[in-house]
Amino acid sequence: MRPRSEAAPPYPDTFYSRTLSDTRARPALVGRVAVDVAVVGGGFAGLFAALDLARGGMRVAVIESQAVGWGASGRNGGFVSDGFACGPAAIRRHVGRDHADALQALSAEGVAIMRHEIATLDIPGADPVAGILRLRRHDRADDLRAASTPDTPYLDQPAIRRHLETVRYRHGIAEPAAFHIHPLNTLRGLAAEVERLGGLIVEQSPVIGADLTAARKTLTTPQGRVEAPRVVFATGGYTGPLIPRLRRAILPIATYVMVSETAPDLLAQAIRTRMAVGDDRRAGDYYRLVQGGARLLWGGRITTRAARPAGIARELRAEMLGVYPQLAALRTDLVWSGLMAYARHRMPQIGLLQPDVWHVTGFGGHGLNTTAIGGRVVAEAILGTSDRIALFAPFGLDWAGGGAGLAAAQATYWALQVQDWWRERQAA
Numbered sequence: 001m002r003p004r005s006e007a008a009p010p011y012p013d014t015f016y017s018r019t020l021s022d023t024r025a026r027p028a029l030v031g032r033v034a035v036d037v038a039v040v041g042g043g044f045a046g047l048f049a050a051l052d053l054a055r056g057g058m059r060v061a062v063i064e065s066q067a068v069g070w071g072a073s074g075r076n077g078g079f080v081s082d083g084f085a086c087g088p089a090a091i092r093r094h095v096g097r098d099h100a101d102a103l104q105a106l107s108a109e110g111v112a113i114m115r116h117e118i119a120t121l122d123i124p125g126a127d128p129v130a131g132i133l134r135l136r137r138h139d140r141a142d143d144l145r146a147a148s149t150p151d152t153p154y155l156d157q158p159a160i161r162r163h164l165e166t167v168r169y170r171h172g173i174a175e176p177a178a179f180h181i182h183p184l185n186t187l188r189g190l191a192a193e194v195e196r197l198g199g200l201i202v203e204q205s206p207v208i209g210a211d212l213t214a215a216r217k218t219l220t221t222p223q224g225r226v227e228a229p230r231v232v233f234a235t236g237g238y239t240g241p242l243i244p245r246l247r248r249a250i251l252p253i254a255t256y257v258m259v260s261e262t263a264p265d266l267l268a269q270a271i272r273t274r275m276a277v278g279d280d281r282r283a284g285d286y287y288r289l290v291q292g293g294a295r296l297l298w299g300g301r302i303t304t305r306a307a308r309p310a311g312i313a314r315e316l317r318a319e320m321l322g323v324y325p326q327l328a329a330l331r332t333d334l335v336w337s338g339l340m341a342y343a344r345h346r347m348p349q350i351g352l353l354q355p356d357v358w359h360v361t362g363f364g365g366h367g368l369n370t371t372a373i374g375g376r377v378v379a380e381a382i383l384g385t386s387d388r389i390a391l392f393a394p395f396g397l398d399w400a401g402g403g404a405g406l407a408a409a410q411a412t413y414w415a416l417q418v419q420d421w422w423r424e425r426q427a428a
């Protein structure tokens with residue numbers, strides 16, 4: 001892990017920004033540019049859309065207020081698995097079984113897109129590692145046994161303990177087809193490919209004005225403007241007041257990650273697998289070894305107001321020591337937070353704001369597969385090659401509830417933490 005460099009793009013100080021495989025900063029937009037499609041936001045959603053549009057022959061510009069991957073896309077846990085932030089039962093209740101199955105297939109296609117791009121573009125430093133273990137602390141497992149398949153086998157405690165030196169987990173499922181990545185390097189690899197295909201990416205260029213009334217729409221940045229007949233908004237949890245309808249439709253929710261010092265021998269006393277681990281509690285944590293097993297990256301907690309990372313790091317550390325007391329001597333090197341965009345229905349919001357203006361946002365805490373397919377279906381709609389975007393139509397831009405919505409989200413999270421504690425206490 002390199003020390004923080006002044007010349008690098010203006011990323012927050014994270015494990016990912018300290019292990020960039022390329023440190024090139026892109027210029028800000030100066031003057032006027034005309035393209036076929038303007039994409040606002042250089043996270044995974046914006047870049048996946050831009051990539052498919054460029055492959056489809058469109059001239060595309062991605063306008064990013066900070067640096068590509070500066071938002072949630074460059075700071076997350078790196079877990080890539082199928083599904084959505086909203087659970088399958090709630091999706092089925094909302095749209096029925098067939099429609100829910102079609103959405104689930106799209107979410108799995110999102111995993112395949114991420115895997116395919118990393119492999120075919122040979123993205124430097126993407127570091128994909130196969131396998132996620134979904135583990136459970138309390139003592140009910142009939143649903144896990146019923147859901148297990150030859151591809152996703154059920155794990156009992158002895159099977160789990162072959163990988164992890166802890167008695168905390170009683171049951172689990174292995175997902176060998178899921179994987180984990182270095183998200184920032186991956187995203188920078190996608191950005192490089194967009195540019196190779198002729199796309200323009202500008203950084204340090206917040207869109208501060210948007211005239212979407214004319215056929216030729218205009219987006220204004222501090223030093224320039226982009227004109228395009230079509231616009232895609234992909235601004236995630238960092239969506240500002242520019243488009244009030246979009247801002248009101250999401251709740252920006254903060255979540256946290258910490259990374260340990262380099263301590264491969266100590267970590268090997270606790271974790272003997274390179275698979276990532278997700279704790280399936282309602283308010284669960286997740287973790288994985290990074291840098292070839294030298295460091296532990298541990299994420300969890302949500303807050304609806306920016307909390308002091310040092311306080312959160314103490315909570316995450318207490319959680320970690322509850323699972324692995326043998327890591328008491330492990331020091332934390334860095335802790336950071338990022339904002340996720342949650343819709344009230346917890347599904348992505350992918351569709352038309354008005355003719356020729358699309359939005360692709362609301363991926364919550366499950367964005368690494370869903371941004372890939374979200375970007376793809378928007379690109380297909382613009383290129384006219386499919387109307388798969390219609391599958392997301394039932395999940396619109398409902399008002400997310402503003403301050404009351406945030407308070408309700410925080411209260412729900414705390415209630416889930418209490419439920420987890422109660423269930424584990426009963427099982428103990």
Ligand SMILES: Cc1cc2nc3c(=O)[nH]c(=O)nc-3n(C[C@H](O)[C@H](O)[C@H](O)COP(=O)(O)OP(=O)(O)OC[C@H]3O[C@@H](n4cnc5c(N)ncnc54)[C@H](O)[C@@H]3O)c2cc1C
Binds near residue numbers: 299363
């Ligand atoms: C700490 C953390 C851990 C997570 N872990 C996982 C995980 O392990 N697996 C998983 O699947 N998901 C995870 N997620 C969720 C996932 O990271 C997000 O769902 C996903 O990255 C969202 O991508 P996005 O492109 O929609 O938004 P972002 O990546 O946030 O990108 C939005 C971009 O828009 C830019 N922007 C905003 N307004 C403007 C403007 N006016 N002009 C120009 N640019 C603008 C921002 O600067 C930002 O770069 C996690 C999220 C966080 C925060």
